[in-house]
Amino acid sequence: MNPWLVARAGMAAHRGAYSVFLLLIAVAAAIGVAVSAQEAALRRGSARAADRFDLIVAAPGSQTDVTLAAIYLRPGAVPLMSPADTARALAEPRVKFAAPLGYGDSHQGSPIIGSIAAFVEHLSGGLQSGRMFAAETEAVAGAAVNAALGASFHPAHGAADDDDDDDDAGNAGHHEHSVTLTITGRMKPTGTPWDNAIVIPIESVWRAHQLPTGHADGETRIGPPFAPEKVPGVPAIVMAPRSVSDAYGLRGQWRASSTMAFFPAEALTPIYSLMGGVRDAMTLFALAAQALVVTAILAGVIAILNLHRRQFAVLRALGAPRLYIFACVFTQIAILVIAGALAGLALGAGAAFVLSKIFAMRTGIALRLEIGEGELALVAGFALFGLLASIVPAMLAYRRPPVEALAGR
Amino acid sequence: MDRGSKFHARVGCGAAPELRVENLSVRFADRGKSFTALDIHALEAAPGARLALTGPSGCGKSTLLYVLAGLIRPANGAVRWGGEDIFAMGESARDAWRRRNVGFVFQDFELLPELPALENVLVPATFARFSIGAELRARARSLLDQFGVPARAGPAGFLSRGERQRVALARALLFDPPVLLADEPTASLDAASGAIVIDALARRAREDGRTVIAATHDFALIERMGSRLALEHGRAAAPAEAAP
Numbered sequence: 001m002n003p004w005l006v007a008r009a010g011m012a013a014h015r016g017a018y019s020v021f022l023l024l025i026a027v028a029a030a031i032g033v034a035v036s037a038q039e040a041a042l043r044r045g046s047a048r049a050a051d052r053f054d055l056i057v058a059a060p061g062s063q064t065d066v067t068l069a070a071i072y073l074r075p076g077a078v079p080l081m082s083p084a085d086t087a088r089a090l091a092e093p094r095v096k097f098a099a100p101l102g103y104g105d106s107h108q109g110s111p112i113i114g115s116i117a118a119f120v121e122h123l124s125g126g127l128q129s130g131r132m133f134a135a136e137t138e139a140v141a142g143a144a145v146n147a148a149l150g151a152s153f154h155p156a157h158g159a160a161d162d163d164d165d166d167d168d169a170g171n172a173g174h175h176e177h178s179v180t181l182t183i184t185g186r187m188k189p190t191g192t193p194w195d196n197a198i199v200i201p202i203e204s205v206w207r208a209h210q211l212p213t214g215h216a217d218g219e220t221r222i223g224p225p226f227a228p229e230k231v232p233g234v235p236a237i238v239m240a241p242r243s244v245s246d247a248y249g250l251r252g253q254w255r256a257s258s259t260m261a262f263f264p265a266e267a268l269t270p271i272y273s274l275m276g277g278v279r280d281a282m283t284l285f286a287l288a289a290q291a292l293v294v295t296a297i298l299a300g301v302i303a304i305l306n307l308h309r310r311q312f313a314v315l316r317a318l319g320a321p322r323l324y325i326f327a328c329v330f331t332q333i334a335i336l337v338i339a340g341a342l343a344g345l346a347l348g349a350g351a352a353f354v355l356s357k358i359f360a361m362r363t364g365i366a367l368r369l370e371i372g373e374g375e376l377a378l379v380a381g382f383a384l385f386g387l388l389a390s391i392v393p394a395m396l397a398y399r400r401p402p403v404e405a406l407a408g409r
Numbered sequence: 410m411d412r413g414s415k416f417h418a419r420v421g422c423g424a425a426p427e428l429r430v431e432n433l434s435v436r437f438a439d440r441g442k443s444f445t446a447l448d449i450h451a452l453e454a455a456p457g458a459r460l461a462l463t464g465p466s467g468c469g470k471s472t473l474l475y476v477l478a479g480l481i482r483p484a485n486g487a488v489r490w491g492g493e494d495i496f497a498m499g500e501s502a503r504d505a506w507r508r509r510n511v512g513f514v515f516q517d518f519e520l521l522p523e524l525p526a527l528e529n530v531l532v533p534a535t536f537a538r539f540s541i542g543a544e545l546r547a548r549a550r551s552l553l554d555q556f557g558v559p560a561r562a563g564p565a566g567f568l569s570r571g572e573r574q575r576v577a578l579a580r581a582l583l584f585d586p587p588v589l590l591a592d593e594p595t596a597s598l599d600a601a602s603g604a605i606v607i608d609a610l611a612r613r614a615r616e617d618g619r620t621v622i623a624a625t626h627d628f629a630l631i632e633r634m635g636s637r638l639a640l641e642h643g644r645a646a647a648p649a650e651a652a653p
Contacts, residue, residue, distance in 0.1 A: 317475070
């Protein structure tokens with residue numbers, strides 16, 4: 001028994017309607033795939049971006065705000081740690097390094113962050129070209145910064161994204177600082193917002209803002225150790241503890257009345273939970289949309305098959321068993337459902353890919369798109385539902401006596 | 410074609426069986442009311458007979474054809490082909506019997522207009538128990554050739570009405586069935602096309618020994634049938650008689 005010939009003829013007879021059905025199924029499947037794949041990629045990408053930030057110490061406040069500012073370089077009103085706490089944290093002995101993060105300046109859309117060389121090495125695993133900054137007037141560019149080695153510029157006051165935001169806290173305009181910085185090196189790609197950042201010595205940031213530079217007056221050295229009485233406050237400090245026990249010890253120690261300390265995962269977990277909830281809700285909407293689409297299409301297919309009542313009756317007259325009629329109808333819808341689901345998988349992956357690129361352009365977080373078991377299960381479930389639902393019109397055709405159609409009654 | 414050939418053994422078609430209808434009664438329901446659509450006391454046709462069913466529209470000609478094909482179950486009576494009551498069979502056995510023994514030709518051809526002529530002829534093979542092989546394709550081409558339709562003809566929807574009915578005839582004859590049932594096979598055709606179909610039906614019965622039963626108003630076809638059963642209001646107006 002091979003219903004393909006008749007199924008093919010049926011699909012060819014209504015290729016216009018079937019093409020629309022196919023598109024609807026594909027779009028319905030694609031929505032679910034895109035939502036699921038995008039959320040998973042976002043979760044992986046954001047986790048990878050936080051990998052290098054072992055322990056963050058900041059002034060008490062929102063861990064989420066500090067995480068967004070320190071790791072994802074999203075501008076926000078993060079309070080400064082006191083100079084005394086900053087100096088104590090930067091002199092912390094149980095760390096490989098304690099890196100201050102100072103931001104608020106930018107250059108042609110790239111945020112400028114003041115820190116230390118050890119942090120740059122830790123973040124990007126070394127430079128891909130040039131050398132590390134060695135003076136207050138030198139800078140290291142992220143892998144995606146559009147500036148050549150040796151290029152000089154004046155940093156502008158104000159965060160890179162201030163133009164897009166309504167946040168007026170600390171946004172005092174975009175005047176340029178008088179200091180001239182020269183790019184001496186370029187970091188390796190990290191797949192994080194830091195690829196679009198320019199890192200300069202923290203002393204340069206402090207000096208540009210008429211603050212003490214962390215060293216004795218007249219001293220031009222950069223980097224630790226800092227002179228405690230010359231250290232201004234910073235929004236955050238990244239610590240690289242020497243061991244896991246040190247990490248937990250430091251976290252406990254710096255959770256005090258004037259400071260907070262946290263592992264980035266602590267801030268990301270509730271965000272992921274929220275994202276998961278949103279994904280679940282979106283997936284539910286997508287599944288509901290898929291069910292509606294399949295139901296609507298089945299109604300359309302039943303109407304079309306009604307036009308073929310006589311054709312099926314004729315096939316019965318020619319000797320076709322009922323099961324053959326069932327198979328003809330089921331084959332048509334199954335092809336529609338499976339082809340639509342596969343097209344939806346491709347369409348969803350394509351949509352997620354485009355969204356990832358847009359997201360990466362806007363945030364710098366590289367999203368590695370993977371169509372995993374979750375997305376395949378989603379599409380397989382959708383196809384299975386479609387196939388099961390296809391039994392309804394197939395059974396209607398199976399049960400219909402041929403004589404009514406043959407006799408025109 | 411030799412009825413003892415390997416092809417016949419493979420498709421399961423045998424010699425034309427004798428037809429015997431006894432006390433046949435078919436009832437239909439219309440808007441809740443039941444009525445007798447067909448009431449045939451007796452009808453016999455010898456193997457290889459040519460029988461025309463005639464009578465005004467609505468007299469039960471098509472209904473009788475569908476009953477003879479096992480598509481409509483009668484309220485009473487028996488339809489015996491080769492001594493076997495086809496309504497004593499289960500539905501799937503009756504489908505298989507019809508597949509092996511009956512070829513059907515319709516007034517409006519009932520082809521799949523999107524498929525080429527050759528594939529239309531091969532449609533019955535798609536529900537048979539064997540695949541469409543070179544042998545069956547060759548037979549389909551040969552039948553189309555016999556009826557003057559090019560085997561490479563495009564979609565059936567683009568053929569002339571006469572060509573379409575000849576393709577339908579080729580489809581009915583694909584398995585060389587011993588019984589050929591035709592429902593107004595010439596009613597939609599012009600005289601020239603009708604003559605070709607009539608000639609083909611008559612020749613198949615006369616030369617190949619098939620039983621041909623045709624419901625028709627076409628006097629030219631009635632003339633070529635060996636006998637005639639006139640129906641009126643579902644009853645035989647007169648016993649089957651030799652065609653004029």
